[in-house]
Amino acid sequence: MITDCLFCKIAAGEIPAKVVYSDETLVAFEDINPQAPHHFLIIPRKHICTALDLTTADNELIGHVYQVAGKIAHDLDFSEDGFRLVTNCNSAGGQVVWHLHFHLLGGRDMEWPPG
Numbered sequence: 001m002i003t004d005c006l007f008c009k010i011a012a013g014e015i016p017a018k019v020v021y022s023d024e025t026l027v028a029f030e031d032i033n034p035q036a037p038h039h040f041l042i043i044p045r046k047h048i049c050t051a052l053d054l055t056t057a058d059n060e061l062i063g064h065v066y067q068v069a070g071k072i073a074h075d076l077d078f079s080e081d082g083f084r085l086v087t088n089c090n091s092a093g094g095q096v097v098w099h100l101h102f103h104l105l106g107g108r109d110m111e112w113p114p115g
Contacts, residue, residue: 007099011045020076025061026068028104037107038078042068048100051089069104078106086114 009015010029017029020040031039042065048054054062066085073079083106088094 005047005099006097007041007043007101008047011043021068021072023068025064028068028072031103035103036105036110038073038076038083038105040072040104042072042102042104044100049098050095051087051100053100065102069102072104073106076106081106082110084110084114
């Protein structure tokens with residue numbers, strides 16, 4: 001854990017969050033500033049700063065993120081309507097917390113382009 005990382009602290013249970021999924025490698029919780037009726041953040045417990053810091057050793061982890069996103073969408077009954085899974089990378093990409101995370105958004109029609 002990085003001692004000053006907000007998401008590391010959430011994953012460790014040091015900061016409360018409305019957790020909807022947790023296992024040995026991932027934690028998913030409600031976003032505090034939702035942009036859709038369903039808006040969750042899926043984070044690895046392992047501290048990875050950005051998508052650019054992923055290595056081939058993380059391939060299984062990233063596949064698991066997608067499986068968990070589908071499980072959450074299914075369990076909360078918005079999978080059939082559709083959802084979006086987004087990760088922002090670096091400042092110009094919209095990243096504001098320097099811990100890799102995925103936004104799972106659903107419950108409304110998603111527009112394109114997203115930005």
